[in-house]
Amino acid sequence: MEALLELNLVTKVYGAGRTEVRAVDGVDLRVDPGEIVLIMGPSGSGKTTLLSMAGLLLSPTDGDVVLGGRRINGHSGSELAALRLRQIGFVFQAYNLLGALTARENVEVVMNMAGRKGTAARRRAEELLGTLGLAHRLDHKPADLSGGEKQRVAIARALANDAPLILADEPTGNLDSKTGREVMDLLCGKLRCEQGRGIVIVSHDHRLVEIADRVMWLEDGKLSQRDKAAPLNA
Amino acid sequence: MLKLAIRNLLHDRGRFLISASGIALAIVLILVMRGIFAGSEEHAVAYVRNQPAALWLMQSGVENMHMSTSILAPQTVELAAQVEGVDAVVGLLYAGGAVDLAGQPAYSYIFAVDADAPFGGPWELAEGRRALEFDEVIVDADLAARYGLGLGDTVRIFETDLRIAGLSRGTFGIATSITFVNKQQLAQWMGVPPEAASYILIRPEAGYLVGDLAERLKQAIPDANLLTQEEFIQSDKQMIRQMGADIIRAMNLVAYTVGMLVIGLTIYTATLERAREFAVLKAIGATSGRLLGVVFAQAFVSTLLGGLLGAALAWVLGQVIGGVLPEMLVLLEPDYLLAQIPVVLAVTGLAALIPTGRILRLDPMTVFRE
Known part of the structure; x- marks a missing residue:
């Protein structure tokens, strides 16, 4: 089976000489379809840098990123943008919805960018939001939505272009426990089980261990696999 | 997007x-x-535009009314009138000067035509009459109203008191106004015979093409400059625009x-x-x-x-x-x-x-x- 994402000995170094910081140091990671990989670690351990390289937002200093079997090397900015648009769905802690657009339009906008427009995009957005329990909030702007609703809109946006890989940065970080649980159920059920996507979650939230297939620990730029049952604060 | x-x-x-x-x-x-x-x-260009004169004759070398001086001899007026196809000619005297209204000077274009001229005077009169005696004047109604003046009141031009006999409309501009005086009076100020003209306004007979008449006039009066009304307007506008x-x-x-x-x-x-x-x-x-x-x-x-x-x-x-x-x-x-x-x-x-x-x-x- 072809991996959705492979990171091969990926390293990211910031600065040089005495100010050099190895944020990520020789990391290997493979994500298969239908798999949820949870990456945990202390603040400043390099989680965001790792997620940014996985999401093609940052180039590694060394090592390879392979997305859907394609080695990412020497691609132009617009080629990387096209890959992000179609191959990767992003879910952020701060939701990052566009404030001027309604819930439906926030989902439509990524489809429009990918060339799906008009009624087709509108129907798909309504269908996705309906599936996520937001059929009654289609025309509401982010300011009028609760945190959980905003995150569900963000998830719908991440799914809109049928991206096989979802990268989630602290998806439950801003949510209360009940809403956090709902989002976990969505990530586990709707995204993985029903649609077979691969999901990489970066989080401090220990509850997410329940839904993860694998738990990885990142500290000082080094990634290691952890037993799901083992305590994670060490 | x-x-x-x-x-x-x-x-x-x-x-x-x-x-x-x-x-x-x-x-x-x-x-x-x-x-x-x-x-x-x-x-x-309001004066030129509002006169029913398709052709305008002026001193050779002159192409404008503003910032120009043109004088044509009395014989030229008579000569123009005799050209076949001419319905009417009006000898117009023109000068620029200050009109003193209740002690306030206002720069004005001063025009004068014979009292019995078929055109050449104000094209719209609010009050009073067109035919002027030697010591009479027509000023713009809005300008006069601004200084509290009306018919019978006096204005002063070139050290001469003139009685307001008429009030015109459409003759008050941001830079200047238009004032009409008796032709003998203006001729005296200018030191030219009253039969002379600064410009000759020519109205063709009905049915005559302006171009044909212009050719005849140029042959008859070769030492003057002839412009159509529109050419004269555009020439003046062009000069003002450049300024x-x-x-x-x-x-x-x-x-x-x-x-x-x-x-x-x-x-x-x-x-x-x-x-x-x-x-x-x-x-x-x-x-x-x-x-x-x-x-x-x-x-x-x-x-x-x-x-x-x-x-x-x-x-x-x-x-x-x-x-x-x-x-x-x-x-x-x-x-x-x-x-x-x-x-x-x-x-x-x-x-x-x-x-x-x-x-x-x-x-x-x-x-x-x-």
Whole structure:
């Protein structure tokens, strides 16, 4: 089976000489379809840098990123943008919805960018939001939505272009426990089980261990696999 | 992306209104300044335009009425009258001078024709009569009203007291007014015989082509210059335009600079405020070109609204100014308005360039920060 994402000995170094910081140091990671990989670690351990390289937002200093079997090397900015648009769905802690657009339009906008427009995009957005329990909030702007609703809109946006890989940065970080649980159920059920996507979650939230297939620990730029049952604060 | 641009603009209606108002203000400034200038041009040629004379004869080498001196001998007037196809000729004397109204001097174009001339006098009379005695004058009704003067009151021209016998309309401009006096009086001031003329106004007989008559007149009077009414008007307008062109250019430069800064600053501010959203779009797959498209679309939508608002406001302002100050005609010319469109679009494009550097430098990784 072809991996959705492979990171091969990926390293990211910031600065040089005495100010050099190895944020990520020789990391290997493979994500298969239908798999949820949870990456945990202390603040400043390099989680965001790792997620940014996985999401093609940052180039590694060394090592390879392979997305859907394609080695990412020497691609132009617009080629990387096209890959992000179609191959990767992003879910952020701060939701990052566009404030001027309604819930439906926030989902439509990524489809429009990918060339799906008009009624087709509108129907798909309504269908996705309906599936996520937001059929009654289609025309509401982010300011009028609760945190959980905003995150569900963000998830719908991440799914809109049928991206096989979802990268989630602290998806439950801003949510209360009940809403956090709902989002976990969505990530586990709707995204993985029903649609077979691969999901990489970066989080401090220990509850997410329940839904993860694998738990990885990142500290000082080094990634290691952890037993799901083992305590994670060490 | 156009939808996003419009939504972004409408999301912050206050700023959108400020942006559009700034552009509207610049457009108003440009159009009204040009309108006032065009209005003054029109006032300056009002006399020529309102006379039923298709052809105008003047001293050789003269092509204008303004800033020119033309004198034709009495025989030339008689000669012109004898040319086949001429219905009527009027010998017009013309001079520029100050009219003293209740102690306040006002520069005026002073015209005089014979009392029995079929035309050449005021084209619209509010009160009084056209035929003037030696010591009588016709002044503009609005000008006279401004100084509390009416029929029977006295004005002073070239050290001579003249009684107001008529009040004309459409003869009061921002730079000058038009005054009519007795021809003997003006001839005396100018030191020429009363039968002489500065210009000869010629009306062709019905059915005669102006071009044919012009040829005959040129043959009959080769040592004078002959212009059609429209040529004479355009010649005067051209001269006035040249005199004011630098001022208009400077005003337009100021207005366009103000407009460009307003557009640039508002779009820049809007871009800064939405930097995170642009970074999100970049992260989820929008190319830089697409993001720049949003910025440019915002700028052009603001300009479109501001431009329409500005044109409407300029028209309203023109009406108000014309109502309050009758001497100030604000003439909004459609041709000039259309000619501004590419300039405004270019200015908008330049203004929208201001925030593009910021967009291109956006770090999409900021989306991971809370």
